[in-house]
Amino acid sequence: xxxxxDIGVGTTCVCxxxxxxxxxxxxxxxPQLFNPKFRFWESMKTRxxxxxxxxxxxxxxxxxxxxxxxxxxMLSRYFYPPGEGLQEDAKSGFSVEYRGIATAKQDQxxxxxIRVLGSFRYDGCPYKLTGIFLAEAARIxxxxxxxxxxxxxxxxxxASLEDEYxxxxxxxxxxxxxxxxxx
Numbered sequence: 001x002x003x004x005x006d007i008g009v010g011t012t013c014v015c016x017x018x019x020x021x022x023x024x025x026x027x028x029x030x031p032q033l034f035n036p037k038f039r040f041w042e043s044m045k046t047r048x049x050x051x052x053x054x055x056x057x058x059x060x061x062x063x064x065x066x067x068x069x070x071x072x073x074m075l076s077r078y079f080y081p082p083g084e085g086l087q088e089d090a091k092s093g094f095s096v097e098y099r100g101i102a103t104a105k106q107d108q109x110x111x112x113x114i115r116v117l118g119s120f121r122y123d124g125c126p127y128k129l130t131g132i133f134l135a136e137a138a139r140i141x142x143x144x145x146x147x148x149x150x151x152x153x154x155x156x157x158x159a160s161l162e163d164e165y166x167x168x169x170x171x172x173x174x175x176x177x178x179x180x181x182x183x
Contacts, residue, residue, distance in 0.1 A: 001052050002043055006117055006181055007099055010043025011052030012059055026157040037105075045099075091125035101181075115181040122174045129174075136168045137161055 002010045013019075019042050027034040046052035065071050080086075097119065104114040122129050140161050158165060166176060 001049055001056075002041070004043070004101055006115075007045060007101060009046050009049055009052055011046045012056045013042050013044040014059065016042045022157050025155060026159040029157065030159060035104075085127060086125075091128065094125050095121065095123045096126050096129060097121045112182050116178055117181055118176070118178040120174065120176055124173065132169070132172055133158075136165060140164055140168070 004010055020040055023040040027038050027040075044055070046055060098121075099117065099119045102116045102118065104116075106113055137158065141156075146160075170176065
């Protein structure tokens with residue numbers, strides 16, 4: 001459990017390990033943008049501490065139960081096979097929102113830290129959004145003159161796609177916002 005001012009109570013997030021690896025890979029690819037003391041922590045917003053603790057333990061139990069092959073076999077009979085999914089009419093009414101706080105600590109005594117609240121929102125099916133993310137990234141990489149020239153270093157992250165990626169996502173309806181909270 002963790003409380004983040006201006007966001008609320010956070011608990012264990014399913015994507016935390018993967019997203020943390022991506023963010024730290026980005027910080028190593030772009031050291032000019034990240035302070036050496038940079039750290040990243042991800043959590044999922046929850047209503048209160050009780051529901052957060054319940055979700056945390058439910059996630060642990062679910063992960064353990066999914067390790068059991070009879071459970072996986074039984075679940076495979078009730079879920080969509082690979083390549084299948086929800087019908088088109090069932091994909092409506094979804095939205096995805098990510099919010100984060102970035103804090104730039106001031107080295108000078110008496111100066112307030114700079115805190116910025118950033119958000120990403122997409123109103124639509126998360127499955128469709130995943131496809132859009134991949135298609136836009138592939139399109140930019142295929143046309144890029146920077147990849148292999150100025151951008152080097154093995155696995156790239158979405159940050160290496162720069163402003164063109166954000167602009168293309170905004171064209172399909174994604175919303176990016178930021179607000180300076182303290183300065």
